[in-house]
Amino acid sequence: MRLILAHLTWNSDMELAEESRGWVEKQKVYSLWGKGPLKVHLSPV
Numbered sequence: 001m002r003l004i005l006a007h008l009t010w011n012s013d014m015e016l017a018e019e020s021r022g023w024v025e026k027q028k029v030y031s032l033w034g035k036g037p038l039k040v041h042l043s044p045v
Helices: 002-010
Strands: 012-016 040-044
Touching: 002 012
Parallel strands: none
Antiparallel strands: 012 040
């Protein structure tokens, strides 16, 4: 699984999806971190 994810990451350009702009500001932090979805677009290099 690690090898597949490493291959996808190495051979792709990542671009933040428009609906994920401001992702950090929307996170809720209490005693635990409630992370929302972070959407990215992958395109072959």
